Amino acid sequence: MNTENKKATIIGGGPAGLAAGVYSVRAGVKTAIIEKLFAGGSMLLTEKIDNYPGFPEGVSGYELAEKMKSQYLRFGGEIIQGDVDEVFFEGVRKRIRMKDGREEEADALIIASGSSRKKLGIEGEDEYTGKGVSFCAVCDGAFFKGKKIAVIGGGDSALEEAVYLTRFAEKCYLIHRRDEFRASAYLQNELKKHSVQTVLSAVPERIEGDGKTVKRVILRRNKTDEMLSFEADGVFISIGQKPNVEFINGKVEQNPAGYIVTNYKMETSEKGVFACGDVIKKTLYQVVTACGEGATAAASAEKYLSAM
Amino acid sequence: MNTENKKATIIGGGPAGLAAGVYSVRAGVKTAIIEKLFAGGSMLLTEKIDNYPGFPEGVSGYELAEKMKSQYLRFGGEIIQGDVDEVFFEGVRKRIRMKDGREEEADALIIASGSSRKKLGIEGEDEYTGKGVSFCAVCDGAFFKGKKIAVIGGGDSALEEAVYLTRFAEKCYLIHRRDEFRASAYLQNELKKHSVQTVLSAVPERIEGDGKTVKRVILRRNKTDEMLSFEADGVFISIGQKPNVEFINGKVEQNPAGYIVTNYKMETSEKGVFACGDVIKKTLYQVVTACGEGATAAASAEKYLSAM
Numbered sequence: 001m002n003t004e005n006k007k008a009t010i011i012g013g014g015p016a017g018l019a020a021g022v023y024s025v026r027a028g029v030k031t032a033i034i035e036k037l038f039a040g041g042s043m044l045l046t047e048k049i050d051n052y053p054g055f056p057e058g059v060s061g062y063e064l065a066e067k068m069k070s071q072y073l074r075f076g077g078e079i080i081q082g083d084v085d086e087v088f089f090e091g092v093r094k095r096i097r098m099k100d101g102r103e104e105e106a107d108a109l110i111i112a113s114g115s116s117r118k119k120l121g122i123e124g125e126d127e128y129t130g131k132g133v134s135f136c137a138v139c140d141g142a143f144f145k146g147k148k149i150a151v152i153g154g155g156d157s158a159l160e161e162a163v164y165l166t167r168f169a170e171k172c173y174l175i176h177r178r179d180e181f182r183a184s185a186y187l188q189n190e191l192k193k194h195s196v197q198t199v200l201s202a203v204p205e206r207i208e209g210d211g212k213t214v215k216r217v218i219l220r221r222n223k224t225d226e227m228l229s230f231e232a233d234g235v236f237i238s239i240g241q242k243p244n245v246e247f248i249n250g251k252v253e254q255n256p257a258g259y260i261v262t263n264y265k266m267e268t269s270e271k272g273v274f275a276c277g278d279v280i281k282k283t284l285y286q287v288v289t290a291c292g293e294g295a296t297a298a299a300s301a302e303k304y305l306s307a308m
Numbered sequence: 309m310n311t312e313n314k315k316a317t318i319i320g321g322g323p324a325g326l327a328a329g330v331y332s333v334r335a336g337v338k339t340a341i342i343e344k345l346f347a348g349g350s351m352l353l354t355e356k357i358d359n360y361p362g363f364p365e366g367v368s369g370y371e372l373a374e375k376m377k378s379q380y381l382r383f384g385g386e387i388i389q390g391d392v393d394e395v396f397f398e399g400v401r402k403r404i405r406m407k408d409g410r411e412e413e414a415d416a417l418i419i420a421s422g423s424s425r426k427k428l429g430i431e432g433e434d435e436y437t438g439k440g441v442s443f444c445a446v447c448d449g450a451f452f453k454g455k456k457i458a459v460i461g462g463g464d465s466a467l468e469e470a471v472y473l474t475r476f477a478e479k480c481y482l483i484h485r486r487d488e489f490r491a492s493a494y495l496q497n498e499l500k501k502h503s504v505q506t507v508l509s510a511v512p513e514r515i516e517g518d519g520k521t522v523k524r525v526i527l528r529r530n531k532t533d534e535m536l537s538f539e540a541d542g543v544f545i546s547i548g549q550k551p552n553v554e555f556i557n558g559k560v561e562q563n564p565a566g567y568i569v570t571n572y573k574m575e576t577s578e579k580g581v582f583a584c585g586d587v588i589k590k591t592l593y594q595v596v597t598a599c600g601e602g603a604t605a606a607a608s609a610e611k612y613l614s615a616m
Contacts, residue, residue, distance in 0.1 A: 019361045019596060026359055026450050028475035051334055053327045053599045054362055054372055056379035064362055071364040075450075138607070142334050142383075163614075167336035264572060265591045283573045284607045288327060291361045292600020299446070299592045306471075 006305040008298070009034065009096060009106030011084050011247075014041020015287045016277025017112035018068040019294030020301075024110075025075040027302045032078040034096065034104065039072075039079060040065025041114050042278065043287060047130030050142065052287050061130075064287070080104065084113070084247045089270055107308065108272050108301040111248070111260060112294060115278040115285075118240040120152065124207030124214075125237070132214025133207060133235045137161035138286065144234045146170045150217050151196075152204055153238035154178055159187040161238050166194040173230055175199045175219060202228065207235055243279045255281045266297035274301050314613040316606070317342065317404060317414030319392050319555075322349020323595045324585025325420035326376040327602030328609075332418075333383040335610045340386040342404065342412065347380075347387060348373025349422050350586065351595060355438030358450065360595050369438075372595070388412065392421070392555045397578055415616065416580050416609040419556070419568060420602060423586040423593075426548040428460065432515030432522075433545070440522025441515060441543045445469035446594065452542045454478045458525050459504075460512055461546035462486055467495040469546050474502040481538055483507045483527060510536065515543055551587045563589045574605035582609050 008024045010017045013035035024031040038044060046061035055064070073079070082102060087109065088095040096104040117135040119125060125133060134140040137151075141164060149169040151162040154176035162174040174191065179201045181188055191198065202219040205227070209215045217235050219228040243258045253261045253269035259281035266274045276293035278285050316332045318325045321343030332339040346352060354369035363372070381387070390410060395417065396403040404412040425443040427433060433441060442448040445459075449472060457477040459470040462484035470482040482499065487509045489496055499506065510527040513535070517523045525543050527536040551566045561569040561577035567589035574582045584601035586593050 015361065022359055022361055023446075027446070027472075051330055051603070052362065053323065053330055053376045053379065053602075054360065054367075056375050056382055059362075067364050068361045071361060074364055138331075138335070164335075282604075284604045286600075286603055288596075288603050289600040292594075292597040294361075295359070295594055295596050296590075296592045 006030065006107040006308065007032070007105070008108045008110060008301050008305065009094070009104055010110040010112055011096065012041065012112035012114055012244075012277070012279070013039035013069070013079060014112060014114045014277060014290065015043060015068060016114070016290035016294040016297075017041070017110070018072050019291035020110050020112060020276060020298040021072040021077045022068070022075060023295045023298035024301065025072065025077040027298065029302055029305060032080050032104065033072070034080045034082045034084055034098075036083045038065075039069040045129060045135070046139065048143075049139070049287060051139065086247050086249055087251060089251055089273065094272065108274065108305050110297050110301055111252075111268070111273065111275040111279055112277045112297075113244040113247075113279050115241050115243045117237070118242065120204055120237055120239065122204055122206050124209065128207055128209050128214045128235070131212065132209060132233060133237065135237055137164045137236055137238075138284075140234070141165050141168050144168050147233035148231055149173070149234040149236060150175055150230055150232040151236045151238060152176075153240075154181045154183065155238070155240070156183045156187060157241075158238035159183040159191055161236055162196045163187070163190045163194050165236065166196060169234075172196050173199055173232070175202050175204060175217070177201070177203045177222060199228070199230070245279060265300045266293055267300055272304055314338065314415040314616065315340070315413070316416040316418060316609050316613065317402070317412055318418040318420055319404065320349065320420035320422055320552075320585070320587070321347035321377070321387060322420060322422045322585060322598065323351060323376060324422070324598035324602040324605075325349070325418070326380050327599035328418050328420060328584060328606040329380040329385045330376070330383060331603045331606035332609065333380065333385040335606065337610055337613060340388050340412065341380070342388045342390045342392055342406075344391045346373075347377040353437060353443070354447065356451075357447070357595060359447065394555050394557060395559060397559055397581065402580065416582065416613050418605050418609055419560075419576070419581065419583040419587055420585045420605075421552040421555075421587050423549050423551045425545070426550065428512055428545055428547065430512055430514050432517065436515055436517050436522045436543070439520065440517060440541060441545065443545055445472045445544055446592075448542070449473050449476050452476050455541035456539055457481070457542040457544060458483055458538055458540040459544045459546060460484075461548075462489045462491065463546070463548070464491045464495060465549075466546035467491040467499055469544055470504045471495070471498045471502050473544065474504060477542075480504050481507055481540070483510050483512060483525070483538075485509070485511045485530060507536075507538070553587060573608045574601055575608055580612055
C-alpha cells in the first residue's frame with residue numbers, strides 16, 4: 001500500500017521528535033508531532049550546546065530548537081498542542097488520548113517523550129539553570145575548565161559525573177545527603193583516585209550567585225543543622241532522571257527504570273510503535289544521538305507503513 | 309587510570325569521525341583523526357543537505373563539513389593526513405600503519421572510514437553529481453517533486469529507491485543492464501504497484517545536461533546496440549556501495565558484505581576498537597545517524613580508556 005494516506009504521529013517535540021518529523025514528512029508521510037509545551041524539549045533547558053556537530057562556536061538550546069522546529073514546519077509537518085494521557089494499540093490504527101479528552105489516530109506511532117530530570121527544588125536552582133547549574137556533565141563539563149564544581153547526588157551517575165568533571169575542574173566536591181554512597185565500590189574508589197572531596201550528610205539549602213552566574217552553594221549538615229558555604233562556579237545536580245512514560249502504561253517493553261527497550265531499528269515490542277531519544281534505554285543521552293535515533297525511527301516507521 | 313595520557317585515534321574524517329572527535333576531545337582525551345583526503349567525507353559529494361536537523365533551509369555538504377571540522381579543531385583535536393594501510397591489535401596499544409610507512413599508535417581506535425559508492429564511470433556522471441545525479445534517494449528524493457527520475461540498478465536497493473521516488477516523481481524509470489532483476493519478488497511486485505517504468509537490457513552510455521542540471525540519460529540496448537534517450541531531471545545511481553575496510557583485514561567482525569558489526573555502544577568484536585558511520589551494518593546511512601553513532605563511539609571509547 002502507498003504511504004500517501006498513512007499517518008505517522010510523534011509524541012514529543014524535542015530533538016528526537018523533530019528529527020523523526022523531518023525524516024517522516026520528507027519521506028512523504030503525513031506527520032504530526034504532539035507537544036505538551038514548546039517544541040525543543042530539554043534543549044530549551046540548555047543555555048549553550050557546544051557539542052552538536054555543525055555549530056563550531058556552539059549554539060543556544062533555544063536557537064537550535066527553533067531551527068529544528070522551522071525545518072520540520074518547512075517540509076509541511078504539523079504540530080498539535082496536547083498532553084498525552086494514554087495510548088491504545090488494540091486496532092490497526094493506534095489511538096492517542098489527550099488529558100483534555102481529544103483523540104488522535106495514527107498508523108505508526110513514534111514515542112519521543114524524553115525524560116525529566118529530578119530537581120532539588122531549592123532556591124536558586126531554576127534561576128541559575130544554564131548559568132552554572134547543570135544537569136549533564138558530558139554536555140557542560142568543558143565550560144568549567146579550572147573552576148570549582150559541586151556535584152550533588154549519591155548514586156552511580158553522580159559519582160561518574162564527579163569523576164568525569166575532575167578532568168576540567170580545579171576542585172570538585174561531591175555532596176550527598178546520606179552518610180554513605182549508594183554507588184558501586186568501584187566508583188567510590190575512583191572518587192578517591194581522582195581526589196574528589198566528598199561532603200556527606202549535607203543537604204543543599206540554596207544556590208547563590210551574582211545574578212549572572214553561580215558563586216556558591218549553601219548546605220545544611222542534617223545531623224547538626226550546621227550551615228556550610230562552598231564556593232562553586234558550577235553546580236551539577238545528579239539526583240536522578242526518569243523517562244516520561246506515564247501514558248504508556250506498560251504497553252511496550254520497558255526496562256526496570258521505565259526506559260523503553262528498542263532494537264537498532266528503533267522498533268519497540270509493539271508492531272508499528274517506535275521510540276527514540278531520552279525515553280529509550282541506551283548508552284549516551286545527547287541531542288545528536290536523539291536526532292540520529294529520530295531519523296532511524298522515522299525511516300523504520302516509513303518502511304512499516306509502506307508494507308502495510 | 310586517568311585518561312589524560314591516553315590517546316584515541318579515529319580513522320576517517322567524515323561526519324561520524326568528526327562527531328566522535330568532538331566528543332572525544334571535549335571529554336579531555338587526546339584525539340587524532342587520520343584522514344586520507346579532505347575532512348567531510350561523503351558530505352563533500354552532496355550539493356545540499358536538507359535533512360540534517362538544525363539547518364532549516366538546508367546546508368551545502370561542503371559548508372557542513374567545514375563547520376564540523378572547525379568545531380573539532382576548536383576543541384583542540386588533531387588531523388593527520390594519511391592513507392591507512394593496515395591496523396594491528398597485538399599489543400595493548402593499537403598500531404595504525406599508513407601506506408607511506410608512517411605509523412600511529414592509539415589506546416582506543418574508532419573506525420569511521422565510511423563507504424564508497426560504486427560509480428558507472430560514464431560521461432556526465434561526475435560532472436552532474438549533486439546537480440541531478442544522486443546516489444541517495446532518502447537524501448535527495450524530495451528535490452525532485454513532479455520531476456522525471458531515472459534510477460539505475462537492479463538489486464534490492466535500486467528497486468527500493470525507485471519505489472520510494474515515485475512519491476515525488478511525476479515519472480520514474482528503472483534502468484537495468486540485465487534482462488531481469490536480482491531483487492526480491494516482493495520488491496518487483498511493488499515496482500508494478502507504483503507504476504515504475506522498467507527498462508531492461510539497457511546500459512547507460514552517458515548523462516547529458518545543460519551544464520547546470522541533468523536533462524537526459526542516453527542508453528544503449530545491449531542486445532541490439534540501439535540507442536535510447538530518456539528525459540530525466542534526476543539520475544539516481546544505485547549499483548552498489550561498499551564499506552571502506554581494506555585496512556581491517558578481517559581483524560574485527562564484519563557481515564558478508566564487509567560492514568563492521570557493532571553493538572548499540574558502537575563496540576566491535578575487538579576490545580578498545582569502536583566503529584561508527586557508513587562503515588557499520590545498520591539501518592539508515594545518513595549524516596545525522598553517523599554523527600549520533602560517532603558521539604556514542606567516543607563516549608564508549610572514553611569509558612574504555614578510563615577503566616584501563
